[in-house]
Amino acid sequence: MQNVKAIFSLVSVSLILMVAIISPSIAASTAKPVEIKGEIIDTWCYLSGVMGGPDAVIGTAHHTCALWCAAGGIPVGVLAEDGTIYMVLKLKGEDPLAQSDTVMEIQSNKITAKGMHYLRDGVNYIVVENVIANEGITNRNHEDYGVVPPFAIPKKK
């Protein structure tokens, strides 16, 4: 009888420990309300490095390219102050690839957004419900990097 109790206890404690170890990955895809501050960026150029280093593919230097990518249906993101990238799945109720100006007007802007945060398989996503503050374009990095890519500003004829 004592053996049965010991085995039962062992199994119970093991199960509790397993749940404790595994639960973060299970809970990871649940929604959490969030408020984040950061810059609206083009996620492809930032993640892939195709146009240069991360400091060059944000801000004014990369603004025109960010417009191209947003119009081209590449996901936009919020680069938060802690370096996390939140992929924007909705912006103020609009789907990101709707052919509206909402996603275009906010490119390279520094915003504070409230919304729902999802984390799934290493990617952070956000449904932006509200932009509660917008400081506009504050990162004047074209003064350091020029235009990225260089052909973004066409040469005058």
Place this chain on the structure above:
Amino acid sequence: MILNLVKTALVVTCIIVVGLSLSTPSHAQDFAKGSNAKEWGLIGEEKATFSGKVVDILCQLSGDCPANCGKGIRNLGVLRSVDNKLIFVTKNSQPAFNGATEDLLPYCGKDVDVDGVMVGENEKIAKVFLIQFIRIGGEEKWNKANLWTKKWQEKNPDAKGKGPWFRRDPRVAKQIKANGYFGLGHEEDERWRKAEEEE
């Protein structure tokens, strides 16, 4: 007695967890095997071909599921069969600032095979997929994932003229007209141009 029980339970748990994680198919899977994707030389790039179902990302996460994956206005991805991972497909094979939704949309809810490259430093921020080829699961013929510019032309019949689509896109043109190429106004564009000419 209790301490021994907890110690034993901890050891048993570790063995089970390690065993489970090692037996997960994704650890055994070499996604680069069989891939015919072209390398782009990007950060954290890894060739990858795998099977899965085309899904609407927001639908998967939140249960907000419009018909037909949003009919082109949502970000799409592939729910990988072998490990149930949600792969965010953010780029198609065209080198002209094009996303992947147009290439995935015809396969919404269907089982597909895809080939391309995973990109990004997963451990730091995110890893996403650049799709180069797609086909219905198990079919022989692959289709190039390069539909975006064709679909753009259909949606923008009046955007005529010379140059690539991004020079003619009305939404891009509207923003540049309003705020210039740096987004700071036309005076800053001119100031920068003059400085460049002087150098």
